Amino acid sequence: MNETPTRVYAEIDLDAVRANVRALRERAPGAELMAVVKADAYGHGAIPCARAAQEAGATWLGTATPEEALALRAAGIEGPVMCWLWTPGGPWQAAVEADLDISVSGMWALDEARKAAHAAGRRARIQLKADTGLGRNGCQPADWAELVGAAVAAEAEGTVKITGIWSHFACADEPGHPSIALQLTAFRDMLAYAEKEGARPEVRHIANSPATLTLPESHYDLVRCGLAVYGVSPAPELGTSQELGLRPAMTLKASVALVKAVPPGHGVSYGHHHVTEAETNLALIPAGYADGIPRHASGRGPVLVGGKVRRVAGRVAMDQFVVDLGSDLVRAGDEAVIFGSGEHGEPTAEDWARAADTIAYEIVTRIGVRVPRVYRNG
Numbered sequence: 602m603n604e605t606p607t608r609v610y611a612e613i614d615l616d617a618v619r620a621n622v623r624a625l626r627e628r629a630p631g632a633e634l635m636a637v638v639k640a641d642a643y644g645h646g647a648i649p650c651a652r653a654a655q656e657a658g659a660t661w662l663g664t665a666t667p668e669e670a671l672a673l674r675a676a677g678i679e680g681p682v683m684c685w686l687w688t689p690g691g692p693w694q695a696a697v698e699a700d701l702d703i704s705v706s707g708m709w710a711l712d713e714a715r716k717a718a719h720a721a722g723r724r725a726r727i728q729l730k731a732d733t734g735l736g737r738n739g740c741q742p743a744d745w746a747e748l749v750g751a752a753v754a755a756e757a758e759g760t761v762k763i764t765g766i767w768s769h770f771a772c773a774d775e776p777g778h779p780s781i782a783l784q785l786t787a788f789r790d791m792l793a794y795a796e797k798e799g800a801r802p803e804v805r806h807i808a809n810s811p812a813t814l815t816l817p818e819s820h821y822d823l824v825r826c827g828l829a830v831y832g833v834s835p836a837p838e839l840g841t842s843q844e845l846g847l848r849p850a851m852t853l854k855a856s857v858a859l860v861k862a863v864p865p866g867h868g869v870s871y872g873h874h875h876v877t878e879a880e881t882n883l884a885l886i887p888a889g890y891a892d893g894i895p896r897h898a899s900g901r902g903p904v905l906v907g908g909k910v911r912r913v914a915g916r917v918a919m920d921q922f923v924v925d926l927g928s929d930l931v932r933a934g935d936e937a938v939i940f941g942s943g944e945h946g947e948p949t950a951e952d953w954a955r956a957a958d959t960i961a962y963e964i965v966t967r968i969g970v971r972v973p974r975v976y977r978n979g
């Protein structure tokens with residue numbers, strides 16, 4: 602896109618993505634880095650962010666779904682790409698043909714991988730996922746011997762290659778949480794068992810962004826970083842982006858659509874949850890929950906307009922919200938910064954997360970398809 606959109610747009614600074622990848626590699630000097638670009642790179646745009654991350658030394662890319670991983674290949678992106686959220690009947694053969702690393706959490710998935718390998722006429726690259734305590738995806742310790750045994754046998758028959766053994770933390774964003782040490786111990790044990798049975802993984806990995814930042818003993822061969830690649834702090838307890846040496850890559854900007862004076866006692870937006878106290882100026886911001894502005898932040902979400910951070914007045918609607926400027930004045934067409942790096946006084950994604958009782962992951966990821974992305978430093 603050549604012209605900057607006017608209504609609302611997300612500016613993505615690819616130099617920030619590169620700088621964050623470099624900073625994270627310094628935090629995990631003995632490990633390779635996987636840039637996790639699932640969910641359209643947490644709303645930042647999967648293809649440009651994957652390229653920028655690779656330029657800065659990310660040797661792996663990760664996605665949740667195989668479709669996301671195949672889209673990277675379709676864009677011409679090479680190198681190791683792993684995807685971990687599989688269902689029966691998914692694009693197994695296409696994944697083998699595209700040389701994707703396929704996560705396998707159970708026997709049904711191993712069977713799909715073997716069948717796909719037969720059909721494709723080449724080995725499936727599989728990574729065995731251990732449930733070391735998250736209780737979500739992954740193979741339970743009690744079922745590990747069966748899965749490892751079958752995978753090693755499939756490797757011997759020539760249908761798969763066990764390229765990785767991996768797991769995922771439940772509470773890495775709460776340093777000192779007792780589950781962390783328990784998961785590390787379980788991972789060590791399940792890994793040792795698989796290696797004893799003959800598995801020779803290229804990569805062993807368990808660390809996400811918070812573990813990369815706080816837990817060097819979790820780094821192993823590879824760290825899988827998502828949110829931190831985009832410069833956002835994974836949890837307030839870990840510090841701000843700046844304290845973590847990260848630069849938020851996304852700035853969400855809008856143009857003020859209307860400014861008008863209203864008398865005292867005037868209700869504002871659906872439900873009239875804000876009523877003006879005195880004669881005041883209202884500014885209309887043309888972005889709403891269809892664009893990813895959380896309705897739950899009604900009355901609370903911060904926005905920088907006219908040199909001050911102001912709050913959403915009343916409800917966030919589907920396409921717009923209002924701020925009450927008091928006696929200040931701005932003009933239609935003036936810039937409103939909904940969130941950004943915070944370096945210029947604007948709110949951050951973390952501030953919106955607090956206002957909406959959620960996490961910063963959700964704030965950036967939910968920015969909708971109606972919001973154009975404008976890339977800087979591509």
Ligand SMILES: *Cc1c(COP(=O)(O)O)cnc(C)c1O
Binds near residue numbers: 639809810
């Ligand atoms: C999303 C995801 C990651 C990245 O997590 P961040 O906290 O954003 O770094 C890593 N591994 C798995 C399995 C994931 O689903």
